[in-house]
Structures are given as structure tokens and as C-alpha cells.
Amino acid sequence: MNEGSKVVEVLEARAERRSDRRDFFRKAVAGMAAAPLVLTIGGTPLHAQAAVSDADILNFALNLEYLEAQFYYYAFFGTGLPANILGGTGTQGTVTGGRKVTFTDPVVSQYAAEIAADERAHVEFLRTALGSAAVAQPAIDISSTPTGAFSTAARAAGLIGAGESFDPYANDENFLLGAFIFEDVGVTAYKGAAALISNKVFLEAAAGILAVEAYHAALIRTTLFRKGIQAPALITATEKISGARDSLDGSSDKDQGIAMRGDASNIAPLDENGLAYSRTAGEVLNIVYLTAMARSQGGFFPAGVNGTIRTSSAN
Amino acid sequence: MMDEDKVLELLELSEKRRDARRAFLRSGSAAAIAAGGVTLLSGCFEDGNNNNSGNTPAPQTPAPPPPPPATGAITDQDILNFALNLEYLEAQFYSYAAFGTGLPENLLGGTGTRGQVIGGAKVNFTDPVVAAYAREIAMDERQHVAFLRQAIGATAVAQPAIDVGVSSLSAFSAAARAAGLIGPGEVFDPYANDENFLLGAYIFEDVGVTAYKGASPLITSKTFLEAAAGILAAEAYHAGLVRTVLYGKGIQTPALVTATEKISDARDSLDDPSDKDQGVMQRGLASNIVLADANAIAYSRSAGDVLNIVYLTAAAASQGGFFPAGVNGTIRMSTAG
Numbered sequence: 001m002n003e004g005s006k007v008v009e010v011l012e013a014r015a016e017r018r019s020d021r022r023d024f025f026r027k028a029v030a031g032m033a034a035a036p037l038v039l040t041i042g043g044t045p046l047h048a049q050a051a052v053s054d055a056d057i058l059n060f061a062l063n064l065e066y067l068e069a070q071f072y073y074y075a076f077f078g079t080g081l082p083a084n085i086l087g088g089t090g091t092q093g094t095v096t097g098g099r100k101v102t103f104t105d106p107v108v109s110q111y112a113a114e115i116a117a118d119e120r121a122h123v124e125f126l127r128t129a130l131g132s133a134a135v136a137q138p139a140i141d142i143s144s145t146p147t148g149a150f151s152t153a154a155r156a157a158g159l160i161g162a163g164e165s166f167d168p169y170a171n172d173e174n175f176l177l178g179a180f181i182f183e184d185v186g187v188t189a190y191k192g193a194a195a196l197i198s199n200k201v202f203l204e205a206a207a208g209i210l211a212v213e214a215y216h217a218a219l220i221r222t223t224l225f226r227k228g229i230q231a232p233a234l235i236t237a238t239e240k241i242s243g244a245r246d247s248l249d250g251s252s253d254k255d256q257g258i259a260m261r262g263d264a265s266n267i268a269p270l271d272e273n274g275l276a277y278s279r280t281a282g283e284v285l286n287i288v289y290l291t292a293m294a295r296s297q298g299g300f301f302p303a304g305v306n307g308t309i310r311t312s313s314a315n
Numbered sequence: 316m317m318d319e320d321k322v323l324e325l326l327e328l329s330e331k332r333r334d335a336r337r338a339f340l341r342s343g344s345a346a347a348i349a350a351g352g353v354t355l356l357s358g359c360f361e362d363g364n365n366n367n368s369g370n371t372p373a374p375q376t377p378a379p380p381p382p383p384p385a386t387g388a389i390t391d392q393d394i395l396n397f398a399l400n401l402e403y404l405e406a407q408f409y410s411y412a413a414f415g416t417g418l419p420e421n422l423l424g425g426t427g428t429r430g431q432v433i434g435g436a437k438v439n440f441t442d443p444v445v446a447a448y449a450r451e452i453a454m455d456e457r458q459h460v461a462f463l464r465q466a467i468g469a470t471a472v473a474q475p476a477i478d479v480g481v482s483s484l485s486a487f488s489a490a491a492r493a494a495g496l497i498g499p500g501e502v503f504d505p506y507a508n509d510e511n512f513l514l515g516a517y518i519f520e521d522v523g524v525t526a527y528k529g530a531s532p533l534i535t536s537k538t539f540l541e542a543a544a545g546i547l548a549a550e551a552y553h554a555g556l557v558r559t560v561l562y563g564k565g566i567q568t569p570a571l572v573t574a575t576e577k578i579s580d581a582r583d584s585l586d587d588p589s590d591k592d593q594g595v596m597q598r599g600l601a602s603n604i605v606l607a608d609a610n611a612i613a614y615s616r617s618a619g620d621v622l623n624i625v626y627l628t629a630a631a632a633s634q635g636g637f638f639p640a641g642v643n644g645t646i647r648m649s650t651a652g
Contacts, residue, residue: 107562107563107566107602109600110597110600110601110602111602111604113599113600113601113602114598114601114602114603114604114605115605117601117611118605118607118611119611121609121610121611122610122611124610125610125611125612187548190544191541191544191545191548194531194540194541194544195537195538195540195541195544200532201532203531203532204528204531204532204615205610205612207527207528207531207532207544207547207613208528208607208608208610208612208613208614208615209611209612209613210544210547210548210551211524211528211547211548211550211551211607211612211613212551212605212607212611212612212613214547214548214549214551214552214555215551215552215554215555215558215604215605215606215607215613216555216604216605217552217555218551218552218553218554218555218556218559218604219555219558219559219604219605221552221556222555222556222559222560223559223563225444226444226563229444260447261451262450263446263447263450264447264450264451264454265444265447265448265450265451266451267448267451267552267553267556268451268452268455268549268552268553268556269552270455270458270545270549270552271545272458273458273459273461273462273542273545274454274455274456274457274458274459274462274546274549275462275542275545275546275548275549276544276545276548276549276552277545278541278545
């Protein structure tokens with residue numbers, strides 16, 4: 001890349017995309033203004049929206065990848081990610097819960113192994129891309145206690161009652177439903193961010209991760225659909241989880257379970273143009289924080305995510 | 316958009332993306348230079364895509380034509396039209412397989428030479444779940460055609476000639492032969508049964524993912540970029556679906572898994588020398604549903620490499636395979652070697 005290109009990129013990042021970024025981060029910028037590391041000139045904080053960089057976006061994604069990777073790693077290996085890929089800027093947190101699934105169906109076990117390796121690779125790739133700016137893993141709750149994030153999510157979806165617990169490590173089916181909670185959200189998060197990334201190398205990489213999350217989501221949805229022939233409750237559960245996600249992320253319908261639409265399946269959740277949905281960062285945080293309100297922590301991230309993008313949308 | 320933004324976009328378009336577009340289009344850029352030839356072939360072809368480039372000589376321009384710098388001539392519409400050709404192909408295949416008919420006439424017209432479909436047939440599905448999958452993907456791909464036609468507007472390309480037929484000389488048979496699935500003179504019929512349908516789908520789906528990913532950094536308009544990302548995701552959902560079903564059925568029928576590896580190898584032998592393709596065969600303890608590199612990032616293919624696969628040739632060509640008369644639009648040459 002020549003110098004002229006770099007200058008154009010910097011200019012572009014500051015000028016052209018600003019309005020797009022404002023929209024993308026919506027309520028998230030309120031959180032940035034309150035962040036401890038806001039730059040100041042003469043004691044006056046810079047306007048928060050101008051400070052959002054590609055690094056901020058990739059760090060936001062890195063938080064999500066930590067969450068996914070830890071869940072799949074525990075489910076397949078019974079252990080978390082190695083300690084040497086968890087440090088970085090911000091407050092490093094620990095993982096609550098998580099354990100090895102005793103898989104009945106060897107194919108589901110092979111799927112878990114594949115996705116675990118992919119998600120770890122995403123963590124490592126993003127950390128490498130971000131270099132010293134990479135955020136540390138925040139505190140993550142992937143436990144199966146009645147007050148844990150998975151149980152809260154399952155309760156919001158109506159899968160369990162008050163005081164009950166949802167254990168995504170109990171069996172193949174629960175593991176698949178636990179995975180279902182995350183995967184489509186990753187697709188919408190990367191799609192929502194795609195148009196906001198300035199650097200074309202990062203953009204193409206993000207498009208590649210987007211594709212992989214969609215492969216994962218299809219794997220999970222296809223497997224649940226197949227098992228749902230014998231166990232229709234699984235299909236009902238996906239509709240309920242999707243309904244819960246939709247109730248958290250605002251008024252528009254951006255989510256679908258895998259129940260048949262007419263005589264067609266619904267493996268790919270798409271709009272009327274056959275396109276995947278986008279979610280803003282704030283909407284993604286609504287789901288992983290398990291709140292429809294503007295919050296800086298909750299759900300799967302008990303102490304919030306690290307980085308400048310950390311506040312969910314007020315819906 | 317502010318004027319400053321427009322200036323930046325133009326600067327970026329003319330300077331920064333040139334190299335990337337060169338790499339993307341490679342031999343395809345020669346096709347952009349030869350756009351006059353397209354006009355001759357198509358008769359009524361209106362090269363409206365290049366109106367704002369100033370680089371395409373008007374048909375009436377007397378010789379000698381100025382040597383047009385090909386790089387500046389490629390627009391978002393050129394890229395989306397390239398994608399539209401691929402969507403016509405996918406949509407026709409799935410439409411025949413799921414419904415026994417092709418796309419409706421009102422979705423097929425446009426610039427360039429309108430071609431006919433050497434058609435397929437409705438699959439007599441054994442597994443009702445696979446039939447439901449076929450109907451889902453068929454509707455998605457038809458929506459992609461309709462969406463892209465609307466997004467591109469008046470300069471949307473017509474459907475080119477497409478071969479999704481069944482004969483020993485068909486594109487599907489040629490592809491299956493290149494993969495070593497059938498011998499000389501034999502026929503691969505992707506409509507014969509569930510398994511063949513899935514393998515036929517397998518030939519296309521991952522390629523769509525790599526094509527949209529390869530194009531993503533070259534699209535100027537943020538609106539088009541986000542839409543392309545949405546189609547990319549849809550193609551990856553489809554690919555994940557098809558690969559998952561083949562993997563599951565491969566437990567009882569290992570030949571299906573072997574076939575995916577052979578088809579992937581054939582695709583690899585047609586595009587550039589790097590390894591960008593994998594079947595679904597188990598790697599260690601893990602399945603291989605996701606087609607991705609060591610960083611778990613999907614691969615990119617240049618337009619020329621994508622055309623190598625759908626033209627079924629490793630050479631620089633302007634037609635062949637699933638597009639017997641080539642694709643419509645300015646991007647139409649496959650990559651040499």
C-alpha cells in the first residue's frame with residue numbers, strides 16, 4: 001500500500017463513514033463517552049463518535065469470539081482457552097462454568113470439535129490483527145446454574161420456568177440449543193459492521209469470518225432441524241429463542257427459528273430479498289447482556305465487554 | 316453525502332482500489348478492454364455501466380481507438396452484474412430441481428445477450444427433508460436474482476445461456492468427469508436422486524461464498540457492500556446446509572464424502588495454484604463443514620478464478636461449462652493457468 005492510499009484511508013475513516021458509524025453505534029456511543037480512556041484536548045472530551053476506529057470494531061468482535069470460543073472449548077475439551085490468548089487491554093475476567101459434554105451422537109461431537117477450533121482461530125486471528133490494542137477477555141458466564149446466563153436466556157425464551165436451570169452441557173440437544181443462542185447473532189453482528197470497516201484488508205477478513213459464522217449457524221440449524229423430525233420440541237425451542245432475541249434487540253423482526261415455512265425449510269434466516277439481517281453493536285449487546293435496556297454489563301458478560309463499544313441499546 | 320466524501324471516494328476508487336481490482340479481475344480486465352467485441356456479439360448491448368468512466372470508446376469512434384485503461388472502468392454495477400450471472404445459474408438449477416420449472420420470464424431480460432436454459436428436471440426426492448431444503452434454497456436464489464436486478468437497475472444483465480441439463484456432454488457431466496466421479500461418455504444427473512442433487516448443489520455453493528468474499532473489498536457503495544455481505548451470508552448458510560447434509564448422509568454412504576473431496580480437488584485444479592478448497596471429510600476428531608483457511612476465515616476467489624470453475628477450464632476463456640456462451644457484462648474472462 002502506498003502512502004497516498006494510507007492518507008486516503010485515514011481521511012476516509014474520519015470523514016466519510018462518520019454518519020454510518022453514528023448510526024451503527026447508536027446508544028453504544030453513550031458508553032464510550034463514559035469510558036475512562038476518552039481522549040481530551042484542553043480538558044474537553046473529543047466527540048465520542050469521531051473516536052471509533054477499525055480497532056474498536058474488531059475489539060468488539062473479539063469479545064464475542066472469546067464468548068463463543070470458551071463455550072465450544074468447554075463443551076468439547078472440558079477446558080477453556082489457553083491463558084496466553086486471554087490478556088490485553090481492559091479488565092481481564094474469568095470464565096464461570098462450562099464443562100465437557102458427554103456426546104451421544106459422534107457426529108455432533110465432531111461438529112463441536114470443528115467449531116471449537118474455528119472460534120479459537122478467530123480469537124487468535126483478531127488478537128494478531130489488533131496487536132497491542134487487543135482487549136483482554138472480559139468476565140464470561142457460561143454456567144448452567146439457575147441464575148447463570150444460559151438459564152436466564154432459556155427462561156426469557158420460555159424454555160424453563162422460574163428457578164429452573166438450562167444446562168447446555170447436559171446432552172447433545174441442549175448443546176445444540178446453547179450453540180443456537182449465539183451463532184446467528186454473530187452473523188448479524190459481522191454483517192452490521194461490514195460497511196463500517198475502513199481498512200479493506202480488515203473488511204475482507206471480517207467478510208471471511210462472517211461467512212464462517214454463517215457456516216456454523218447453518219450446521220447447527222440443519223442438525224436441529226434433522227433431529228427435530230423425531231423431537232419437534234427442538235424446533236419449537238429455536239422459534240422461542242429467536243423470539244426472545246427479537247424481544248431484546250428492538251422492534252424490527254431480525255430473527256427466525258427453523259420451523260417450516262410452507263413446504264420449505266428455514267435453515268437460512270433471511271429477509272424478503274434473501275439477505276441476512278444486520279444488527280448494530282448495541283443490538284448485539286442487548287442479546288448477550290440479555291436486556292432490552294441500555295446497559296454496560298449483564299448476561300453472558302457479567303462485567304461487560306472490554307473496549308470502547310460496550311453499551312446496549314435502549315429499546 | 317458531503318462533497319468531501321465524494322472526493323475521497325473517487326480518490327480511493329482511482330488510486331487505492333486499482334491494484335486490488337487488477338488482482339481481482341486479472342485476465343478479466345482484458346475483457347473490459349474488449350467490450351467492443353461484446354457489442355458486436357450482442358447487437359443491442361448497451362455498455363451503460365461505464366458511462367461515468369469516460370474510458371470506453373463509443374461504438375462510432377473511428378479507428379484508432381485510444382488504449383483504454385481497463386482499471387478505471389470497473390464499477391460496482393460491473394461487480395454486481397457478475398454476481399447476477401452466478402445467481403441466474405444457481406437459481407435455475409434449484410428451481411428445476413425443486414419445482415421442475417425455470418425462473419419466470421420477467422426475471423430474465425436485460426443488457427447483453429439473453430440466452431436459453433438447457434433445463435433440468437424436478438427431483439423425485441426420497442427424503443422429504445432434502446426436498447424442503449431444495450425448496451428453501453430455490454426461493455432464496457430466486458430472491459437474489461430479483462434483488463440484484465432491482466439494485467442494478469436498467470443496466471442489469473440478461474440471463475446468459477445456461478447449461479444445467481442432463482447428457483454426457485452437459486456441464487454437470489463435465490464437472491463430474493473432471494472430478495473423477497464418472498468415466499468418459501458417462502452421465503452425471505443431478506436430478507436423479509437426493510444424493511446427486513446434493514452433490515450438484517455442492518459444486519456451486521462454496522464457490523458463491525468465495526466469489527462474494529473476493530468482491531467485498533472492491534465494492535465502493537456502502538449500501539451495495541452491506542447487501543453483498545448479506546448475500547455472502549446466505550450463500551454460506553446454503554453451503555453449510557448442503558455440506559452438513561452430505562456429511563450426515565456420508566456416515567452411511569462414505570462415497571458421498573469422497574465425492575466432495577474429489578469435487579473440491581477439481582475446483583482447485585481449475586482456479587489458481589493455491590489450495591482454496593476442501594471437501595467435508597473428517598480432519599482428526601473434527602468434521603469439516605466449514606470451508607476456511609488456517610485462521611478459520613473463508614477463502615476469496617477472484618472473478619477470473621470463479622469463471623475458471625463455472626466455465627470448467629483452467630485456461631483464459633470467455634465461455635464454457637455452465638455458461639456455453641459466456642456470462643453477460645464486462646467481467647467475462649476466466650484466468651489463464
